[in-house]
Amino acid sequence: MTPRLMADGLTKRFSGTTVVDNVSFYVDPGQIVGLTGPNGAGKTTLFNLLSGVLKPDAGTLTVNGVDATNLPPYRLARLGLVRTFQLARELDRLSVLENVQLAARNNVGESLTGALFRPAATRQAEQAITQRAREVLSLVSLSAHESKPAAALSGGQKKLLELARCLMAEADIILLDEIAAGVAPHLVEEIAVLIRRLNREHGKTFVIIEHNIGFIRNLASRVVVMASGKVLAEGSFDHVAADPAVVASYLGQAA
Numbered sequence: 578m579t580p581r582l583m584a585d586g587l588t589k590r591f592s593g594t595t596v597v598d599n600v601s602f603y604v605d606p607g608q609i610v611g612l613t614g615p616n617g618a619g620k621t622t623l624f625n626l627l628s629g630v631l632k633p634d635a636g637t638l639t640v641n642g643v644d645a646t647n648l649p650p651y652r653l654a655r656l657g658l659v660r661t662f663q664l665a666r667e668l669d670r671l672s673v674l675e676n677v678q679l680a681a682r683n684n685v686g687e688s689l690t691g692a693l694f695r696p697a698a699t700r701q702a703e704q705a706i707t708q709r710a711r712e713v714l715s716l717v718s719l720s721a722h723e724s725k726p727a728a729a730l731s732g733g734q735k736k737l738l739e740l741a742r743c744l745m746a747e748a749d750i751i752l753l754d755e756i757a758a759g760v761a762p763h764l765v766e767e768i769a770v771l772i773r774r775l776n777r778e779h780g781k782t783f784v785i786i787e788h789n790i791g792f793i794r795n796l797a798s799r800v801v802v803m804a805s806g807k808v809l810a811e812g813s814f815d816h817v818a819a820d821p822a823v824v825a826s827y828l829g830q831a832a
């Protein structure tokens with residue numbers, strides 16, 4: 578089975594300090610992998626490497642069997658990998674529906690040539706995009722909000738909108754950066770149910786950075802724990818939670 582994602586020896590340095598240090602791990606199709614670790618462990622930097630936001634100083638990245646090292650985010654998206662961002666970046670003044678439409682992989686409306694020379698075909702393609710966007714909004718329970726400006730959504734609903742945009746981009750591997758952070762508890766539960774459903778019924782693979790340990794325990798089939806830029810432990814939640822090195826790294830943070 579070809580892993581959805583494979584990191585081999587990924588390394589990133591900032592001004593001489595190694596922040597991600599020779600990190601290797603894989604994600605199989607259909608897995609939900611939790612990435613956790615104390616503050617400053619290098620999780621966000623690793624996500625930036627996995628999603629093409631940053632280029633590694635060493636190491637390789639393979640997505641769906643294709644060498645994806647040094648590819649920019651839009652090329653990774655074509656290979657099926659997209660990420661959400663810790664801070665919602667959707668275009669606040671656009672409607673919820675428009676935000677999702679814009680995330681379509683082949684947004685023909687953006688192609689001037691298409692719009693000028695093939696207006697009928699373009700209209701048809703745009704209708705298909707709108708229909709798909711409405712299906713995706715229904716999946717994430719935001720249909721009732723489709724005409725609202727994105728700015729009017731609550732923090733938790735914005736996270737659902739980000740997820741909707743990943744689905745619209747036809748991603749099969751979705752990197753979620755602290756999707757439960759700052760979200761009301763009932764919506765955290767709704768997001769967890771949705772992730773599990775997308776995983777089981779739609780075959781989506783997830784990598785989730787999360788400080789909320791309950792969320793990780795609830796969802797992840799495998800957990801990767803980072804500390805000081807390295808992978809400290811990996812395995813089932815119970816396996817890593819019982820690892821003395823993991824316990825010590827969290828205690829070190831609390832001290």
Ligand SMILES: Nc1ncnc2c1ncn2[C@@H]1O[C@H](COP(=O)(O)OP(=O)(O)OP(=O)(O)O)[C@@H](O)[C@H]1O
Binds near residue numbers: 592596614618619
């Ligand atoms: N652009 C940068 N330039 C210099 N240092 C950076 C940069 N980005 C991150 N760092 C440093 O790298 C280390 C790891 O940061 P990173 O944000 O990846 O950790 P994290 O595990 O995501 O932490 P948190 O859980 O607090 O979000 C930190 O010491 C941080 O200060």
